[in-house]
Amino acid sequence: MATRNYKITIAGQSYEVEVGDLSASPVEVSVDGTTYQVELPESAAQPTSSPPSISAPKTVAPPPKAISRPSVPTSGDDGVVRSPMPGKIIGVSISVGATVTKGQPIVVLESMKMENTIASPIDGTVSTVLVAAGDSVQHGQTLAEIAQA
Numbered sequence: 001m002a003t004r005n006y007k008i009t010i011a012g013q014s015y016e017v018e019v020g021d022l023s024a025s026p027v028e029v030s031v032d033g034t035t036y037q038v039e040l041p042e043s044a045a046q047p048t049s050s051p052p053s054i055s056a057p058k059t060v061a062p063p064p065k066a067i068s069r070p071s072v073p074t075s076g077d078d079g080v081v082r083s084p085m086p087g088k089i090i091g092v093s094i095s096v097g098a099t100v101t102k103g104q105p106i107v108v109l110e111s112m113k114m115e116n117t118i119a120s121p122i123d124g125t126v127s128t129v130l131v132a133a134g135d136s137v138q139h140g141q142t143l144a145e146i147a148q149a
Contacts, residue, residue: 079122079146083137087111091133098126100146107131107143124148 006017020028026037091108094100100120107118128145131137 077122079124079127079148080142081106081118081121081144081146083109083139083141083143084116084118085109085111086138087116087136089131089133089135089137089143090115092129092131094126094129094144096126096129099149100124100126109137118143120146122146122148 003021004019006019008015008017015031016033018030020030022040026039029036029038087109088111089107090110092106093108094106100106101123102120104120105117106120106126109116109118124146126144127147129143130145131143137143
């Protein structure tokens with residue numbers, strides 16, 4: 001018996017499946033290029049006029065790999081203020097030469113439709129402001145630098 005090709009959907013995920021000779025034991029089943037050896041009950045190996053009913057293997061596809069984000073400190077004792085997440089700057093309340101205190105709000109960042117206030121990590125004087133309202137920023141990007149008082 002020749003191999004048959006199917007396109008099946010399981011839990012909303014589509015798979016390309018190729019089923020080998022059903023009279024062989026075990027039957028070779030290829031799912032999206034990964035081959036499995038499948039034992040079928042004897043009743044499934046009997047030729048029928050309709051396509052055979054085949055259960056999908058318990059693990060059809062390998063689990064997705066966890067996405068690792070590089071470890072980038074958001075703000076530190078060095079006075080460098082970094083973005084804790086990607087987003088859009090919607091407000092900057094500091095300018096070069098301004099004196100700030102630890103915990104004082106200095107930038108407002110919109111990410112995933114939420115406003116996030118970013119505060120000064122130290123007491124000091126603003127030496128550099130690298131962003132303005134409307135700028136898009138990435139995770140870990142430097143927003144401002146503050147020289148310690």
